[in-house]
Amino acid sequence: MQNDVVLKMRGINISFPGVKALSDVDFTLRKGEIHALMGENGAGKSTLIKILTGVYTKDSGQIFIDTDGTESEITIRSPQDAQNKGISTVYQEITLCPNLTVAENIYISRGEGSLVNWKKMEKDAGALLERLNIPARPRQQLGSCSLAVQQMIAIARAVDMDCKVLILDEPTSSLDEKEVAMLFGLMRDLKAQGVGIIFVTHFLEQVYEVCDRITVLRNGELVGEYEIENLPQVQLVAKMMGKELDDLTDMDKKEFVPVQDAAPVFEASGLTSSDCPNPFDFSISKGEVNGFTGLLGSGRSESVRAIFGADRVTGGKVKVNGKPVKISKPIHAMKHGIGYLAEDRKRDGIIADLSVRENIILALQVLKGFFRPFSRSEAEAFAEEYVKALAIKTASLDTPIKSLSGGNQQKVILARWLLTHPQYLILDEPTRGIDIGTKVEIQKLVLKLAEDGVSVTFISSEIEEMVRTCSRLLVMRDRKIVGELVGPAVQQSVIMKTIAGGGD
Amino acid sequence: MKKLLAIALVLVMAMSMMTVASADTIKVGIVNNPPSESGYREANVKDFESVFTVENGYEVNTFYSLKNDEQLAAAQQFITDGVDYLLISAAETTGWDTVLEDAQANGIRVFLFDRMIACDPSLYEAAVVSDMRNQGILAVEWLKGLNLEAYNIIHIQGAMGSDAQIGRTGPLDEQVAAADNWKLVVQQTATWDEAEAKKITESVINSGEPFNIIYAENDGMAKGAVAALDEAGISHGKDGDVIVMGFDCNKWALREVLAGTWNYDGQCSPFQAQVIHEMIQKIEAGETLELPEDKKIISEEKGFDATTITEEDVNTYGLGE
């Protein structure tokens, strides 16, 4: 049994100024297994991974690695060092070069002398791609491959470097279902070849689909290691959150929004933008929660961006509370009480180097005006209120937002828009890449807002979330609205059918 | 239509050139640096404009550039155009051999002015230049003539490596090395910058070291140094404690000398046109030029002393307004 182990971490400790990030954490990875590393944001998953890949240096503890049946203690000094010792990582964001070919990406900077044998390189790459069933050609530009294939190429590159331990950090978060299945196929192949895989993800279903074992962390401590069969999903969630979880079932008590006689809060007809070329009609009433759904790239984000004026608006008529208005820039939409939480948090949401306080008050400050800045104490009061209300975990209000975990960053952005007291709030993928606890909190918050009379447009890749929150769904395919589901029709099977289309 | 127009234009131009050329004019091509380069150059360009005129029997084409290769191309063009004389103030000292040989082969006579070219002297008739070293010697001799007990000098240099800096620094360095009572309190470059010269002088004043001479290698830097003296309440000029020396003879600087607030200003003559004009007239008259062996004609340059300068000097020799 002991011989199966490829990697052993024992008693790992690490502190950052003011925080004990990991205390006495053990982790064991066996040959030919897929091992899920689970925990909420801030539980210490990424810290553990970063120690393993040489980004951080542990304060104390030991790491053992198996080399041809003998176990030896190692120190990992840098990412390069980790790679040399057989530990490879594929990150959430693809770190390859899109303008090089697939073969170049696999073999580049491998430290095997500076001379390149192009023919051999392409031949080897071809063989590798074939062996791993990756649908790409060696001479193809990486940028022309789909995200999933790029992800798989990153894995191929890692695997080919003779790795014993492969770490996959959120590899599926930007893939659609078919692509995820393709990736899982590759993972299973590697597993059969004896590679130990550490899989970090937020998608519970995926864990149960491919993993053999689960290690759960909470608040920098080890909760336990479990065989997958012995840990039902509900219990896993409970272990991650440290309490018994009935919230998920709670949520199903969705209320229907009564349609009123009053004019819709927002109404658009024939709206188009530079990124959303097909005119569409849309309206939302007071207190209604509706949503756009469809596969990635179906145009759902582009549609809400057009509503907010985020891209160049090229046509259409817009009414707010029945009055015709012009929305061609975000500031126009904001002045009409519309808020927009963007899909890509890093790119369009956070101002990374500014503090939590400055990030929270930003939108309200802009609305208040250039010549009327909030005093420090006013700003602090606002920020304090929302940090408490949304239970944002931050060292202080002056902490730069970039040092918060993903879920907490998302809450800060949410707080930013809630603070403007919008009458209409657009939430594009507010639950992406954040832990399950926060996901539930955000869904509850949406329902609560609706109760208070705020209209919300909600977009999520996880259909269950949409089903739980929305009373009306606009289904999109190929940048067009192909169906509208209302009330009882908002259920998973119907949505699937409409997205797939042509079925009936 | 456009083509026709172009042909017509060319014809008109050719005609006009022929009419001018048919008269008894001397065709001259001048390659110079642009007047925006410095106050010196502006005076230099004006000087040539005032001497090489139609009234004096010249047909002049001038090309200005700070870049050697552009100058070379222009000179080549002048040769092709068939000028009689080529007057050159080169941006760089090298790269001119082919062009000058070409000119010689075409029977074009070349004069250099202001700046030398590194080539065989047989390739040009004469070179009319300033001798920066001579300016330095003139200034140091003047200073020696004062017969002071001690010479404690603040020496503010121009941009290191420039002709003017090397020429004006050399004689002073040699004198300081030769005489015991000559001492450089400080020797610093202000790279022709007035404000920098002021800072250098200020730092000497602040250090409390005694000095009685400011030797600045151009007028602007002398003005900067004087500003520092004024702020510290140190008297200067004809009746003051500190002797102020500048170079270049800008009109405003000569006025300072005339007013007695400065003691000396050394000339750097931009006036070479008259000398060249006289030589060309001699050649046209069939006479031979009497030249020194190296064919260098040094512009006559003076130094102006606060005790002897006149209003007329200021107006004759002052550059700019």
Next chain:
Amino acid sequence: MKSNKFKRWFSENTQLLIPVIAILALVIFNLIRDPGFFSITLTVNNDGNQVLTGNLISILNGASELAILAMGMTLVTAAAGGQDISVGAAAAIAGSVFVKILKGAASITPWTLIFAFLACCAVAMIFGAFNGTLVSVFNIQPMIATLILYTCGRSIAYWINGGATPTVTSPLLKALGGYIPGVPVPTPIFIVIIVAILFALVFRFTTLSTYIQAVGINQKAARLNGINPIGMKLLSFVILAVCVAIAGCISVGRLGLINHETLLLDIEMDAILAVAIGGNALGGGKFKLSGSILGAYTIQALTITLYAMKVPSVSVKAYKAIVIIVLVVIGSPVVKSAASRLWAKIKGHGSLQKEVAKV
């Protein structure tokens, strides 16, 4: 409670550590070299005014133009993530306009001085807006965009001057660049203080600093929050242009002369350096004006020290370069993070225990 406040203040101002240490080091070095280095004496200048002189005054006075330009440069750097390399050339233009109007006036009264200053501000702002438009609307790299004015600015100044180096003398101009009669401190020092106060007031009564930082850190997110990134970048260039006009006027005032070739020559490099020494990221984003001001005085103190040491002409730049390399390397993120790790190790008991365990 008090220590908490101090802690917060300290953590917000750590970036000032390097310029402060650099200045202290220069002060100590000079005091050891010459104990009287910073002595200030009261003398009567040639205009009959009581004035203070000494190296300290020289440093504070001499750095005025640089400090003012560094403030403006900080804003441009923060908003546009790049630098304006045309400030020296633009100052030459501004100074030329200033002199042109003063020379054109029949007599120089305070009103002509104010009018001339406003006119040269206007001209500088036009050029600033030109640079700003290239950067914000056409998305050209700031250094490339300002390269245009850098190249042709001094020729434009020459054209305004109508050649050579015009001089202008007036007691009022002397008061601007030198001393106001009866005041023993050079006027440029007061001008820096006024400009700094103006910036502080603008930051206090508008949201300029937040907006500029937001645009510099994440332009897309800033736009989605209703901020106009183009406007902010343009504004930062126009503000820098006002700084340029002020610096140009001071510089002209010092000597009563405009030399388009040498006025504030190479000042753009020193201004960028001041921003960097002040701990501001040259890639834009967060900034601290005080850092850049300290950076400017650091550079000036260094220059004066080198002059006082009579370092030979040819090697002044080399010495300056060495000191600057040291400062910039110490301020680099690599060294910073290494230092903070070391600090954490010294403070943290984890490593201590480990050491004990090994023994």
